[in-house]
Amino acid sequence: MARAERSLTGVALTEPVLDRRGDLRTDPGLISRLLADPATRVLRLVGDRAEVEDRPDGTAGVSLTAPGPDDTSHLAIYLGDSGGAAHVAVLTDPATAADDAVLAPAMRTLREVGARLDPLGGALFAGTLALANWHRSHGHCPRCGAPTEPASAGWTRRCPRDGSEHYPRTDVAVIMAVVDDADRLLLARNQRFRSGGMSVLAGFVEPGETLAAAVAREVHEEVGIRVDEVTYLGDQPWPFPSSLMVGFRAHALTTDLRLQEDEIASARWFSRDELLAAVADGSVHLPGRVSIARRLLEHWFGGEVEAPETFGLR
Numbered sequence: 001m002a003r004a005e006r007s008l009t010g011v012a013l014t015e016p017v018l019d020r021r022g023d024l025r026t027d028p029g030l031i032s033r034l035l036a037d038p039a040t041r042v043l044r045l046v047g048d049r050a051e052v053e054d055r056p057d058g059t060a061g062v063s064l065t066a067p068g069p070d071d072t073s074h075l076a077i078y079l080g081d082s083g084g085a086a087h088v089a090v091l092t093d094p095a096t097a098a099d100d101a102v103l104a105p106a107m108r109t110l111r112e113v114g115a116r117l118d119p120l121g122g123a124l125f126a127g128t129l130a131l132a133n134w135h136r137s138h139g140h141c142p143r144c145g146a147p148t149e150p151a152s153a154g155w156t157r158r159c160p161r162d163g164s165e166h167y168p169r170t171d172v173a174v175i176m177a178v179v180d181d182a183d184r185l186l187l188a189r190n191q192r193f194r195s196g197g198m199s200v201l202a203g204f205v206e207p208g209e210t211l212a213a214a215v216a217r218e219v220h221e222e223v224g225i226r227v228d229e230v231t232y233l234g235d236q237p238w239p240f241p242s243s244l245m246v247g248f249r250a251h252a253l254t255t256d257l258r259l260q261e262d263e264i265a266s267a268r269w270f271s272r273d274e275l276l277a278a279v280a281d282g283s284v285h286l287p288g289r290v291s292i293a294r295r296l297l298e299h300w301f302g303g304e305v306e307a308p309e310t311f312g313l314r
């Protein structure tokens with residue numbers, strides 16, 4: 001067999017097409033100046049949805065418009081520059097938005113559209129959603145409990161009572177293709193997955209732990225397998241609500257599975273032929289094309305796997 005590529009390619013939401021210009025965020029007048037400039041490109045996020053434009057070739061972009069008069073009454077974030085234009089996200093609570101702004105068919109979630117988004121659309125939508133999720137759930141100061149206020153062009157929150165500054169959090173998770181000596185891939189169905197849904201194992205990194213140690217611990221906890229040769233293949237922002245998925249391949253030292261029953265409903269080793277047969281007869285549904293889980297699986301497989309039915313991950 002041909003040697004596998006050393007790293008993942010074509011992972012959705014990972015193209016570094018935005019110049020984030022962190023140096024500009026400290027300018028307190030930046031947002032109001034950008035929202036008064038018709039050259040600014042605005043992405044409007046309503047809850048977790050943004051307007052998406054489908055293209056004839058099957059790809060999609062996020063709708064970007066000039067600033068509107070209402071934008072200054074919402075939380076706005078300077079995302080960065082691309083193509084010579086500043087890009088700003090404006091966040092709206094669906095409870096206060098007009099129904100047609102929430103329910104219009106063009107309003108999509110990142111899960112729905114992420115696999116087809118162009119690189120700029122993916123970067124803008126993923127970054128905006130991660131920041132929106134953080135602002136939504138971190139409105140109070142962890143030191144004194146006072147309500148905090150957005151600062152740094154939307155990239156921090158500041159406590160007006162004690163002056164403390166708070167930064168967006170990213171929760172690091174490992175996700176791993178575990179392969180045995182017969183070159184079979186381990187797939188498991190988490191208790192949260194719909195019937196038939198199977199994927200590679202994943203879990204959050206714990207405090208004080210390295211990425212490689214987290215891979216080994218999660219695999220052993222969930223299926224009772226010891227691994228070595230833990231190799232980094234790629235990563236992906238996964239803003240549901242705030243993860244960074246770090247993808248690995250790992251070599252299984254044993255093959256007898258012992259499942260962690262409250263977490264793993266089933267698990268099994270697949271040869272390439274067995275996986276194709278299970279996908280074809282509908283007994284196995286793979287994770288969606290937007291996910292690094294699917295790319296890790298296809299990295300092992302050696303090419304794209306056509307799967308008519310997929311299921312959503314966390």
Ligand SMILES: [Zn+2]
Binds near residue numbers: 145146160161163164
């Ligand atoms: Zn405080």
